[in-house]
Amino acid sequence: MPAHPWLADRTDRFDSSGIRKVFDLAAKLKDPINLSIGQPDFPAPPALKEAACKAIHDDLNGYSPTQGAAALRDRLQARVDEEWGHEGRKLLVTSGTSGALNLAMWALVNPGDEVIVFDPYFVMYPTLCEMVGGVPVVIDTYEDDFQINLAKVEAAITPKTKLILFNSPANPTGVVASAESTRGLAELAKKHNIALLSDEIYREFCYDGALPSPARWNDQTIVVDGFSKSYGVTGWRIGWIHGPSALIDKMAALQQYTFVCAPHPLQHAAIEAFHTDMSAQVDAYRERRDHVVAGLRDAGYEVAPTGGAFYVFPKAPAGQGSASEFVARAIEHELLVIPGGIFSRRDTHFRISYAAPMATLDRGLEVLRRLAKR
Structure with a gap:
């Protein structure tokens, strides 16, 4: 049943986007490592x-x-x-x-x-x-x-x-x-x-x-x-x-x-x-893609070959529960990533956005290296 008698039945089919919930959480953290945002970090030309x-x-x-x-x-x-x-x-x-x-x-x-x-x-x-x-x-x-x-x-x-x-x-x-x-x-x-x-x-x-x-x-x-x-x-x-x-x-x-x-x-x-030529921005994102994928694989994460956008979708480490549980531990270390269950009927992977400065990506990779060893 809908949460309010005036609401249409179709509103029971969805909730607020889980991505937006992570955005809201980011606003409450003092110095988050935010790898959750699905938008470019470069300014408009x-x-x-x-x-x-x-x-x-x-x-x-x-x-x-x-x-x-x-x-x-x-x-x-x-x-x-x-x-x-x-x-x-x-x-x-x-x-x-x-x-x-x-x-x-x-x-x-x-x-x-x-x-x-x-x-x-x-x-x-x-x-x-x-x-x-x-x-x-x-x-x-x-x-x-x-x-x-x-x-x-x-x-x-x-x-x-x-x-x-x-x-x-x-x-x-x-x-x-x-x-x-x-x-x-x-x-x-x-x-x-x-x-x-x-x-x-x-x-x-x-x-x-x-x-x-x-x-x-x-x-x-x-x-x-x-x-x-x-x-x-x-x-x-x-x-x-x-x-x-x-x-x-x-x-x-x-x-x-x-x-x-x-x-x-x-x-x-x-x-x-x-x-307007945006090739420099695309080249920078290609470099970040390569850096993040290499860093994840070096830390032992499974990552499928990725060729575009600004996301990677690694598998949560074995023996550490669901991806949602793993993401909760990442958030305890002020690393914001998105649990894969938001995008899937499985809860085994998580999304990283590399639309972030290289220094932020390195901070995030360091947290993920530590979490992979638990």
Whole structure:
């Protein structure tokens, strides 16, 4: 039963994000080693900040068209057309990638429809599915080093399967799906006429080669992207989604009745991203990835190969209980990491974000070395 008689039954399906609870805990500690935050630690580029101030002073403070400010939307559409060349592929600017995911779920999923989700998953996926009445069908990837096992996907497909949610580079694992498995997933969705949504918010953070997007092999793939992670502007809430025009048109109509539009002045500021080189930041994160993975393995932790985003997902040491229990001990040493059960039906791993200064990463690795020896 809901906690209050006025609350809808659907509110029993979720609680406050466990990640937010760790954020709240961080505020209470004197000198936390915070490796929990899933946002870049570099500042927004000066050109973007100046453009934001200019847009506000130029009184671009009212609503934009629901589809997005024309100046930004046209730039993004041109880039999408150049990259994919898909006939009928259309674009919508959204209130962050979270807004895009919400709109896509509302537009695609009927009550009772099945949605394939890969475990571990971005924390929103199962909850968003259930909020619209969908049924999450969870496919475990632990035994496959967090790669997609196509045989498992084929076995999970039923006449009720409507959508596959795919995230690469992945949160929480940092794993980039192989080109082979990505192509296989794209072709499998096409074969069964199932919608495939590719969440590519971390696509700029690929350290070992370009991201293999399923849109390369399936022209009906729905792609979610945004500026938040790549440019250090998570609070601006500027995302976008592109896919078949009939779907995007219906999502735009839904946006009229929900978010209305993405923040207007910040849409104009985001145009500066097209002239801003972030390769130095990506290179720095690649170096941190290598440093953290090497440090964890030297300390005896199991870590799957990670190729993107800014996360690693090590296994908690054997003989020390669940990952949640291990994280509780880490927090006693003022090290903030996220228990893997927040992202999974298993409680065996934990998430580290290396979106932190190298000195902070070294402090965290030292705590983890000590905990591994217990």
